[in-house]
Amino acid sequence: MEDTYLPDICPETLKEKEKLSAKQTQFQFRNVKKAGRSWQDGWLLSLRYPGRKEQCAAIGESQTSPHPREEDKAPSTPTLCLPLSSPFCPREKGYSVLLFLKGLGKAERIDSKRHPDPAEMELPQNLYETPADRLDNFVRHSLQPQGDWKEEVQDAWQRIERFLREECFRDELILDQEVRVLKVVKGGSSGKGTTLNYSSDVDMVLFLSCFSSFQNQAQLRKDVITLIQEKLDHCCRSLAYHISLVSPREGARAPRSLSLQVQSKKSSEAIRVDVLPAFDALGPFCPDTKPSPEIYEDLITSAGQPGEFSSSFTELQRHFVKSCPTKLKSLLRLVKHWYLQFLKPKYRKVPLPSKYALELLTIYAWEMGTEKSVNFHMDEGFVAVMKLLRDHEDICIYWTKYYDFQNEVVRNCIKQKLKEYRPVILDPADPTNNLGKGKRWDLVAKEAAYCLRQPCCNTEDPSQGWHIQRARDVQVTVRKSGKEAWTLSVNPYSPIWKMKKEIKNMCALYGHQRLSFQEPDGERQPLSSQKTLADYGIFSKVSIRVLEIFPPEIQVFVKESSGQNKPYAINPDDSIWDLKEKIEVAGGPYMKDQMILKFQGRNLHNRLSLRDLQIKDCDTITLIRRS
Template sequence: MAGPIILDPADPTNNLAKGKRWDLVAKEAVHCLRQTCCYIEDPSRGWQVQDLYETPADRLDAFVGQSLQPQWERKKEMQDAWQRIVQFLRDKCFQDELILDREIKVLKVVKAGSSGKGTTLKCSSDVDLVLFLSCFYNFKEQAQYREVIIRFIQEKLDHCSRSLAYNISLLPSRVGARAPRSLSLQVQARKSSEVIQVDVLPAFNALGSFCPGTKPSPEIYEDLIKSDGHPGEFSSSFTELQKHFVKSCPPKVKSLLRLVKHWQLQYLKSKHRKVPLPSKYALELLTIYAWEMGTDESDNFEMDEAFVAVMKLLRDHEDICIYWTKYYDFQNEVVRSYIKHKLKECRPIILDPADPTNNLAKGKRWDLVAKEAVRCLRQACCYIEDPSRGWQVQRAREIQVTVKKTGEEAKILSVNPYSLIWKTKTRIKNMYDITGNLRLSFQEPDGNRQPLSSRKTLADYGIFSKVGIRVLEVFPPEIQVFVKESGDQNKPYAIDPDDSIWVLKEKIEAAGGPYVDDQILKFQGRKLKNHHSLRDLQIKDCDTIMLIRRD
């Protein structure tokens, strides 16, 4: 009898294989054997499918190269699908059409996601296309008209899909989701079983003619913040920055990114499909941060040490605060205030280096990530014979602290935000040769001044960026009081509680403030008389007194 034979053990007359399309089964089996799930490092072992957790730590480079690097044939097929859809969007979709009473031009199409960043996995078949259109004049118009544009593209694809040499099916939007931000397609070559998912994201061209290596104007980010969109709603407008940020990493870092993303897909998403987990991009950024801090951006590192460092960061996620100043920084007042506010959110914090509105760590189940990271650290892939070789990665970058003491030149320190403040006090005492008690304080964005406790850290106060600290030397029984002007100037002063308000005014004048006769001091809404003492007025340590200058 020709063909495969599978006789039913209970019925010898029944060949279960007869008359079936085994050619299709064989074709898919061949495809499957090329995937990660069928990789065997040593084929003689048999039955043993290569698994990350069973891979020795010193074999991780080989695992990435053999199991995770995308195949050239697959790249070509995805590239062809991408090019055909781009050509359709550029040349046919909006031709001779008026939408919203506007003629629409495609300004540029940018490949985003893993395929755009150069971190695609071997088995991945997703392509993101960001479509920058002339009809969006600002961020608010993108939010207002995006859904109309998406529906128009959908109708055009329905009408013109025959000309693309691909079978195209539109994927429905998620139930209960906000207005769609993208159009999701499944694209299949008519001569292949391969299915590629394409997401098309219409966007406002906020960056204009982007030039890699340049920093966008801070006004762009000011407009983004003032547009008052949902966090990350307009991230697609900054796709080129996101893409350049990851793509500019050395090849070995991209291999590490593939390894971490494979871990996420294999051991997290497969177990928790309906749970909000951190995105691939969030883990990419965390991995890049670990590499920057652990190697000082060297491209010569051991893959096992790198992977262990990332798993330890994920395990200790509660204190993570990660951000960059490559594309936006603290120079612009609006942007500075906004970033400092974002850095005070509940940790973990991973700010998108291209979009300060988007904390990629927010609202995710990091407890599940940490649990799996702990499990991973116990596996063969994380076993390092000499643990002292590992990377030392702080959970947040060191902060530039400008230390100011009245009458002295300001000094700059680099401080770990998780280091206890008493350690910083010791450094400052040695710098200024201080013999008395040292009191430190910082001014919050709202203009109020707050003392820094020796037993706490800067992180406890939500300080993760540049900060100015005032130094005050106090000799008992002196206390520290803060004097705040209407212009938000707020300074600390050391004074004996039994001294009069007149003495405090003299101290203010000596420190560069207005003359004594030009000062009006108020506490809790009451005007303070010169002859009263601070004790009489029940002014205590760290209280704030308002200073008003006479006209």
């Protein structure tokens, strides 16, 4: 079909009249071109905008001009007119009409190529050339997916899903058991609602009955992928799409998915579909409740690679992004467009962070910078994300929407991940998956720094931008002998001396403060005033002990066989007997229980002083209870 021009209908005209007359309809659409010929007149049957229901025209009476030319005379039949109860803005992008063309003798759908709004004509096609205050328009007119493209993606999805459900595993056995498709879940940008108008990546997660555990999935995945590939080769003609397999990169690990290029026989645009066989770990899915901690415990103890089984949690990943406000999804599209247009083409063979990692970083920036407001300035959000990418070295973020610190196995996993080399971006659906690890963030930072110098980031008042911490505040439980525990919220990148100042005001302390903490199965460690919690890898809940000392007292740690470790203030010239008395007063074993203290493998005699035994500040002494 050649380009078709449907001239604009003036909105003012629509306001004045209840319907379009036959003559007006013929006039507005008299330059329709179809199949290389021009059709002078016809009737408007219906109107369709992308992503909306067809608007059928209403039947009205024929009206003619008082002095019509012969070719402009209205037909004697009733006129089909557009109902004005439905708003009709002919400047809107991509509308189409269904016309009855008299010369052709049948109804035809004609896509418009409307005259753009003057403001749109001025809108640059390059993001870097777009003024910051025009980013909303840029997203709306350049990035939002069009209805026909969305319909094509959906049609391709439905055909492949039907094939996988009904044909692929028919009469097939894997390890002598029948294979059933339990459910099919749409992931990727299409599933999350962040599709761009020029690209679509669809993850088709296939939950199969043959997988009974994560380990079982790892064992059988290759056989399942091979089976799907063979069946697709055999049956692809019946899908009305051209399907080609995307070969995995050379040297890559055993494939976890089957990548397809799906192309309609009517379109030149290809759709990438990744088919991922997965174990149904979640079962019936309820997005508003946390999965059972035992599910994550099984995941962590399965000994898989980090993120290897993330596909089992696709529903959680999808809901996490899909539930975001519409304006935030526009910002997500803008960041993804920047990634695909300016970063990915430059470094095709480099391990860049995934689009999902940038999505999570953008969501975090929005949460921290706007306190989850649904109304914000697009340019401020985009600048905030670029600044995070430029200064990525301190990023350490996680969420507790689907898992938390209550289960010991899960807690230890999270804490270990948060100590990894930064940036750390923990998948909110999979605690084993650190999306920041092993990627070339330096290249991302370089492009982000360049982007910040372009017109798209030139905001009117930079001081009004989003102020974002590189990590969330840490909940610190403060414990001191003789006082009830209380909690503080502490920026992990704030100096510890600031926390000491707050504790001093709370406890009315006059001596020197000594703070310490102990990780599970670890030794008690002192906290230096000049360092931060981040320096100790502390980004989650922590309990610290406060000890008040007066010179020349020192701090020593006493560790019991249970692993409990407490700090004590004592004068170096005091004896071991004096230390035992302090332990007893603090709730330790009675002296008559004949507690034994050891240091560096030696029993400590009661009469000797700490100075005699060369016990120094922050040394650890072991306590043994003699039965």
